Amino acid sequence: MIATPPSTAPAPSRVAIGADQGVPAVAATGIERRHPGGRGAGPVDLEVAAAETLALMGPNGAGKTTLLRMLATVDRPQRGSVSWWGSARPGRARRRLGLALDSAVEEAGLSGRQSTHFWCRQWVDDPSRARALVDLTLRRFGLDAVADEPVGSYSYGMRRRLALAQALVHQPDLALLDEPTAGLDPTGALALRELLAERCEQGRATVVASNDPAFVESVAARVALLVDGRLLRCASPAELLAGGDATRVVEVTMAPLDLPALRGVAGVIRIRQLDAERAVLELRPDTPLAGIVAAADAVPGRLRDLSVRDPDLRDRFAALTAAELARDPLDRDGRR
Amino acid sequence: MIRPVAAVRSRSGPRRARFAGMLPGGLWGREWLIALGSRRAVALKVAMPLVLTVPLAAGHAPTFWAGMLLSVLVAMIGAIGTGITVARARAAGLLARLAVVPRAPARTVGEWVVAAAAVDGLLLAPAISVVLIAGQPDPFAGLALVLMVVAVLLVANVLGCALAVLAGSAGDVLLDVVVVLAPLLYLGGLFTGVPREGWRWWAARLDPFSYLHAAFVAALGGSPSFAAVAVLAAAAATSAAALLALAMLGRAVLERA
Numbered sequence: 001m002i003a004t005p006p007s008t009a010p011a012p013s014r015v016a017i018g019a020d021q022g023v024p025a026v027a028a029t030g031i032e033r034r035h036p037g038g039r040g041a042g043p044v045d046l047e048v049a050a051a052e053t054l055a056l057m058g059p060n061g062a063g064k065t066t067l068l069r070m071l072a073t074v075d076r077p078q079r080g081s082v083s084w085w086g087s088a089r090p091g092r093a094r095r096r097l098g099l100a101l102d103s104a105v106e107e108a109g110l111s112g113r114q115s116t117h118f119w120c121r122q123w124v125d126d127p128s129r130a131r132a133l134v135d136l137t138l139r140r141f142g143l144d145a146v147a148d149e150p151v152g153s154y155s156y157g158m159r160r161r162l163a164l165a166q167a168l169v170h171q172p173d174l175a176l177l178d179e180p181t182a183g184l185d186p187t188g189a190l191a192l193r194e195l196l197a198e199r200c201e202q203g204r205a206t207v208v209a210s211n212d213p214a215f216v217e218s219v220a221a222r223v224a225l226l227v228d229g230r231l232l233r234c235a236s237p238a239e240l241l242a243g244g245d246a247t248r249v250v251e252v253t254m255a256p257l258d259l260p261a262l263r264g265v266a267g268v269i270r271i272r273q274l275d276a277e278r279a280v281l282e283l284r285p286d287t288p289l290a291g292i293v294a295a296a297d298a299v300p301g302r303l304r305d306l307s308v309r310d311p312d313l314r315d316r317f318a319a320l321t322a323a324e325l326a327r328d329p330l331d332r333d334g335r336r
Numbered sequence: 337m338i339r340p341v342a343a344v345r346s347r348s349g350p351r352r353a354r355f356a357g358m359l360p361g362g363l364w365g366r367e368w369l370i371a372l373g374s375r376r377a378v379a380l381k382v383a384m385p386l387v388l389t390v391p392l393a394a395g396h397a398p399t400f401w402a403g404m405l406l407s408v409l410v411a412m413i414g415a416i417g418t419g420i421t422v423a424r425a426r427a428a429g430l431l432a433r434l435a436v437v438p439r440a441p442a443r444t445v446g447e448w449v450v451a452a453a454a455v456d457g458l459l460l461a462p463a464i465s466v467v468l469i470a471g472q473p474d475p476f477a478g479l480a481l482v483l484m485v486v487a488v489l490l491v492a493n494v495l496g497c498a499l500a501v502l503a504g505s506a507g508d509v510l511l512d513v514v515v516v517l518a519p520l521l522y523l524g525g526l527f528t529g530v531p532r533e534g535w536r537w538w539a540a541r542l543d544p545f546s547y548l549h550a551a552f553v554a555a556l557g558g559s560p561s562f563a564a565v566a567v568l569a570a571a572a573a574t575s576a577a578a579l580l581a582l583a584m585l586g587r588a589v590l591e592r593a
Contacts, residue, residue, distance in 0.1 A: 074432045074593055094438040105428040107366075109373035111353035114360060121361040122437040131359070150353040150373075166433075 023086045025050045025174045025205035026071050026093075030080035033066055034229070041066040041229040043080060048174070048205050050085075053196050055216040056209040057313075058226030059321050064209035065102070065178055067226065071207060072099045072176045084174065095123070098172030100163045102179040108152030112143050115151060116166050123170035137169040140195065142188070157183045164192065175199070175206045181215045193218050213313035223313070227321055240316050249315050250281045250289070253305035254296050261298060265291045272318050277304070282315060363444065367451035371459075378459070385409055385463035393470030399558025404526045406467065407549045410485055411517055413460065414492025415499070418452045419509035422500035422589065431593035442586030445497065449582055453493040457486055471556040480567040481551040487574035488548045492517075494578045498585055501592045521545050530561050544574040 024047040032042025041063030048054045048071075056064045069075045070082060073090035084093030106115045117134045124130040138144045141161040146154065151162065160183035168175055181189045189212075196206050196219045210216055216223055217237045224234040233240065252262065255277050262271055262279065267287025272280045281292065289308070297303040354373045360366040372378055388409060392402040425431050434444055464485055468478050499512040521527065523539045524546035531537055540546040540561070547570035550560035554567075562570070 069432065072432075072436055074435045076591075091438070094436055097436050099433055099436045101429040101432055103427075103429040105430075107370050109353065109370050110360075110366070111356050114353065114356070114358070114366075114369060117359040118361070118366050119433070122439070127361065130361075134359075148352045148356040150351065153351060 023050065024048055024083075025052070026082065026084050026207070028067075028071065028077075028080065028082045031067075031070055031077035031082055032079040032229075033070055033075055033077050035066075039063070039066075039229070041070070041226065042077065044226075044229075044231045046071075046224060046231065046234065048207055049221075050173075050205055051200050051203045052221045053200055053206045053208065053219050055220035055223045056207065056226060057211055057213075057216060057223055057317055058232075062226040063229035064226055066229070068176050068178055068207065068209050072097060074099070093174075096173040098167040098170065098175040100167035100175075100177045100180065102182055106151045106159065106162060106166075109150055111148045112151055112154070112158075112162050112165075113138060113147040116147075116162065116169055119166040120169045123172070133169050133171070137165045140191070141165040142191075157185060157188070160184055161188060168195070171204070173204050175204070177206065177208045177210075179210055180208055181210060181212045189215055211317075213317060217313045225317065225320060232320060237313055240313065240320075241311060243316075248283045248285065248287070249309050249311045250283060250292055251278060251305075251307045251309070252281060252292065252296055252303070253278050254302050255304055256302065258296070258298075258302070261295045262292070265295045267291065270319055270322070272315075272322075280315065280318075282311065282319065363447040364451045367448065367455060371455040381459040382462055385413070385460055386466065389463040389466045393466050393556070399553045399556040400529070402556055403549045403552035403558065406463075406552045407488075407524075407526055407545055408517075408521060409463075410460065410488050410548060411492050411521065411545060412513070414453065414456055414489040415496035415513045415517060416510060417456060417496065418449060418493040419496030419500045419503070419513055420506045421452065422497050423503055423506040423509045426500070426593060427505070431590060435590040435593045440586065441590040442583040445586035445589045446579070446582045449493045449497050450490070453486075453489045456489050456493065460485065460489070467552065467555050473555040473557070477551070477554045477564045480564040480571070481555045483571040484544075484548045484551040484567050484574075487571040487578070488544055491544055491574050491578040491581075494581050494585065497589060498581075501585070501589050524549060525561065544570060547571070547574075 026048045028044055028046045030043045030045060032040070032044070034040035034042070039061055044067060056067060058064050066075070070077050073094055081088055084090075085096070087093065110118075113134060116138060117130060120130045120134050121127070124133060135144070138147045141164060143158065143161055143165065146158065151159065154162065164177065164180055167177060180192060184192065193215065196208075199206055200221075208216070208219065220237060222234055222236050223240055225232045225240075235243070251274075257273065257277050257279060259271060259273065259279065262268065262281060265287075267284045269282045269284060274280060283292075293303065293306065296306065354375075355369055358365070358369060360369055388405060391397075392405060422431070435441070437444060464482065468481070473481070495516065496509070496513060499516060500509050503509045503512050520543060523536065524543040525536070525540045526545060526549050530540040530546060547562055547567045550562040551567045554560040554564060
């Protein structure tokens with residue numbers, strides 16, 4: 001473990017903190033951007049407060065990255081408008097933005113310190129302050145021991161840490177992070193969680209596009225659930241969980257897995273198969289577990305394990321998206 | 337204070353990046369560090385023009401054909417290098433990140449392309465030196481060649497960057513460069529010479545590659561289509577046009593991020 005950064009580290013600073021009171025960091029009104037095949041995002045209305053962490057969740061291809069890129073000023077919406085701290089000028093917003101894409105690959109020949117310094121200097125004019133910020137950030141992301149090694153020698157996880165470090169090194173007032181926990185080890189994910197909490201305390205906003213329910217539940221004040229590019233729900237994790245009709249979730253391990261038998265048990269709302277032997281069952285509150293056990297163990301010995309837990313964001317996400325995707329596509333399109 | 341992420345341990349005998357002590361503050365410095373970061377890549381990029389230039393210069397090849405080959409070489413090096421770099425940068429997400437940088441797109445892309453052209457110039461310098469040593473041109477013709485090479489590298493890099501915006505992948509850039517450059521080289525009279533009348537004469541007078549060809553022919557002791565003073569004027573006009581195109585291209589490049 002690395003020692004606490006020295007006191008010479010630059011103090012966190014913010015731009016025009018007083019002017020931001022009550023103004024959302026980013027506000028999107030009816031923004032839409034569709035690719036030629038029809039995929040993309042929008043129309044979406046969304047606001048992120050100045051000291052808020054908002055998570056975008058949704059199935060693959062739901063439009064999370066498209067929406068993130070519009071909020072990050074990379075892509076212009078085909079319809080609708082975006083404002084950052086009350087201004088619709090992307091050029092002005094860019095002074096206060098940080099972006100980490102899941103696809104970002106850094107030049108292999110540069111060292112981690114060189115590439116991070118390059119990105120930091122795009123926002124920070126003072127070279128000595130930039131150096132201090134780079135040292136601090138690389139230490140926070142546990143990369144200081146390898147900071148002078150070429151990025152080409154980094155593992156995937158190290159590159160992901162580097163991408164996050166480069167997005168956050170200049171302490172942006174609005175950070176947009178695409179799949180930030182992808183490739184991070186549990187310690188890295190924990191530290192990122194703490195870093196995002198600190199950003200909120202400092203009045204900084206963060207938007208994360210992530211399908212990691214545990215991470216999202218721990219960092220996000222609100223979760224925006226996207227399906228087919230549209231905003232299905234936007235609520236706090238607690239509100240999302242409270243809105244479900246299942247109160248218990250049972251994970252069953254059977255060999256072989258007999259889904260028809262489990263579906264036949266009274267009180268089972270939904271079944272999600274995890275793999276060849278495991279399935280998650282969402283149950284109504286009054287469903288007796290004995291029915292599940294009897295169905296699963298109808299052939300003695302095939303029930304290997306059964307665990308009961310409260311539903312989490314993963315279950316709620318699966319239930320909401322499954323219900324939405326099961327709707328008639330014409331009906332869904334009609335709501336666009 | 338936030339707890340730092342568990343540190344990544346350096347393996348025994350860590351391999352330092354070349355010039356690890358130099359920290360780039362902009363794309364200019366970054367491009368130079370990337371270009372000079374690999375000894376093998378530098379050696380290959382210097383050797384490739386040399387293995388073509390030395391036999392041509394030492395073997396007293398016909399100046400028209402030697403000039404043609406060297407002109408094609410300069411144009412291809414300029415266009416392909418930057419084209420592939422920009423296409424890869426787009427695929428890797430680098431362009432999207434550059435699009436978020438709080439600077440004018442023209443300045444960002446301009447710095448990038450000018451740096452790439454400068455790196456190309458440095459790596460071509462030994463080959464151009466061989467031409468100047470072997471051909472022993474008068475100083476005016478020598479200066480005209482050097483400035484025209486710089487101008488064509490600049491315009492070829494801009495062309496490569498523009499094609500990378502349109503191309504789907506780095507592989508496509510290679511084909512696109514050939515498809516666009518070949519007619520320009522033909523119009524410049526590199527393959528067939530320049531007729532002294534008609535529309536092709538006018539086309540050649542507007543084509544920077546014809547002046548580069550003339551500069552090489554003059555430097556190698558042949559009879560060029562254009563005088564050195566015309567080549568110098570063309571170098572200035574080509575550089576100005578390239579920089580103007582670059583200013584207009586910046587936004588398009590970053591919007592295709």
